[in-house]
Amino acid sequence: MQTQEVYLGQDGIYTNSVGVKQLLDFYEDCKKFTDCIIHIRLDNLLWLDGNLCALLGALMFRLTHDNNLKFGMDAAEVTKKCSVLFHNDFLKIEQDIDLYKKKSSIPFKGFYPKQKDEFTDYLDNELLSHKAMPKFSPEIKEKLIDDLIEIYGNIDKHAETESPFFVCGQHFPKQEIIRFTICDLGVGFYKKIKQIKPDIIANSGDAILWAVDGNSTKPDAPGGKGLKNLHEYLSGNKGGIQIFSGDANWCSKEMAQNITMKPQGISQLKKIFAGSSISLEFNKKVLLS
Numbered sequence: 001m002q003t004q005e006v007y008l009g010q011d012g013i014y015t016n017s018v019g020v021k022q023l024l025d026f027y028e029d030c031k032k033f034t035d036c037i038i039h040i041r042l043d044n045l046l047w048l049d050g051n052l053c054a055l056l057g058a059l060m061f062r063l064t065h066d067n068n069l070k071f072g073m074d075a076a077e078v079t080k081k082c083s084v085l086f087h088n089d090f091l092k093i094e095q096d097i098d099l100y101k102k103k104s105s106i107p108f109k110g111f112y113p114k115q116k117d118e119f120t121d122y123l124d125n126e127l128l129s130h131k132a133m134p135k136f137s138p139e140i141k142e143k144l145i146d147d148l149i150e151i152y153g154n155i156d157k158h159a160e161t162e163s164p165f166f167v168c169g170q171h172f173p174k175q176e177i178i179r180f181t182i183c184d185l186g187v188g189f190y191k192k193i194k195q196i197k198p199d200i201i202a203n204s205g206d207a208i209l210w211a212v213d214g215n216s217t218k219p220d221a222p223g224g225k226g227l228k229n230l231h232e233y234l235s236g237n238k239g240g241i242q243i244f245s246g247d248a249n250w251c252s253k254e255m256a257q258n259i260t261m262k263p264q265g266i267s268q269l270k271k272i273f274a275g276s277s278i279s280l281e282f283n284k285k286v287l288l289s
Contacts, residue, residue: 001070002036012047015179015242015279017249017267019052024271027059034067042073042081050084050170053108054181055244055277057090057166061110062185065163088168106130106169106180113156113165116149122167123148132171132178134287143229150226151182151278158217159186159276176284177239183277188245192217204246205266212243212250230280239283244269245276 006029009022030038063069078085085091088105106127111119123145128136136144155165165184172179189207196217201207214228231241235252242251250265 003039003072004033004036005039005041006030007041007043008045009048010044013045013049013052014047015049015052015181015281016251017244017269019049020055020244020249020273020277021269021271023052023055023059024269024273026056027063028271030063030069031067033069035069037070037072038063040071040073042077045081048082048084049179050088050105051168051179051181051279053085053088053090054166054168054183057108057110057168058183058185058275058277061163061166084170088170090168104132104171104173106171106178108166108168110164110166111152113159113162116152116156119152119167120145120149127167127169127180130169130171130178132173132284133282134284144233147226147229147233148182154226155184155186158192159184160191161186161275178282178284179279180282181277181279183275185275188274188276189243190246204248205250205264205268208243208245208248208250209264209266212241227278234280234282237283237286239286240281242279242281243276244273246274247272 006026008026013019013022060071064071073085073091078091084105087103088108090108109122109126111122124141127133128141128144152165155161161184163185165182167180167182169178169180171177188204189211190201190204193207193210194201197210201210212227212231214225216225227241231252233239234241240251240253242249247269249267249269252265
C-alpha cells in the first residue's frame with residue numbers, strides 16, 4: 001500500500017475548541033486519501049491532552065472504515081514527542097518497562113453500543129477507581145456511574161450507529177484535575193432533538209443546551225438527567241463539562257487558558273463533527289478537600 005504523511009497538529013492540542021479544530025483538520029487531511037497507509041507526523045506537536053485520544057481514536061476508526069486507511073507512527077518520535085499515546089494504551093507496545101506504564105493515564109478503549117456491562121466495569125474499575133481520583137463514597141460513585149450509563153444509553157438508542165464509542169482519561173497533576181472524554185460516531189445531538197422540538201431547536205448549539213438542561217427525547221421515560229446531573233455535580237465542585245457535536249461547542253466554564261467564554265457557553269466550529277464528544281473535568285483540589 002502507498003504511504004502518505006499527515007501532520008497530527010501544531011503546538012498543543014488541548015481540550016477546547018482550538019484543540020478539537022486541529023483534530024478535525026487532521027481528519028479532513030486524511031479524508032483526501034483512500035486505500036493507503038497514513039504515517040502520522042508529530043514534528044510540530046508539543047502536547048496532546050491524553051483524554052482527547054477518545055476523539056482521535058473515533059476519527060481514525062471512521063477513516064479506517066470509510067476510506068480503508070491504515071495508520072502508523074514512528075515509535076521513537078512518539079516516545080520523544082507524545083509518549084502519552086503509549087501510557088494510555090492508544091498505541092500498544094510489547095516491552096514491559098516503566099516508561100510505558102499507564103502512570104497518570106486512564107486507558108483508551110472502545111466499546112460497541114451493546115457492551116453495557118463492559119463499559120460499566122470500565123467506569124467502576126478504571127475511571128472512578130483510578131489512583132488520582134478521590135475515594136468517592138459508595139453513593140456518589142453509584143450516582144456518577146448511573147449518570148454516565150445514561151450517556152451510554154443515549155448512544156445505544158439514539159445515535160443511529162453500530163460503530164463503537166471511545167473513551168480515555170488523563171490526570172494532570174500540576175492543575176490537580178482529571179479529564180475524561182467519551183466520543184461516539186453517531187448522528188449527534190441535533191437530529192433527534194430537532195425532530196421532537198422543531199419550534200425551539202434551530203441548530204446544534206440549541207440541541208446541546210436543551211439536553212444539558214435535563215430534557216429527554218424519550219417521551220415515555222423520565223431519562224434526560226444524566227448530563228444535567230453531571231453538569232451540576234462537576235460545576236458544584238469547580239470542575240466542568242464540555243460537549244462538541246455537529247458544528248457547536250459548549251462548555252460550562254473555561255477549560256483552557258486563553259479561551260474566551262461565549263454567551264451561553266456556545267461557540268461555533270468551522271467544521272462539522274458528525275458525532276458527539278463529551279469531556280468531564282474533575283477538580284481534585286475541591287473533591288479531596
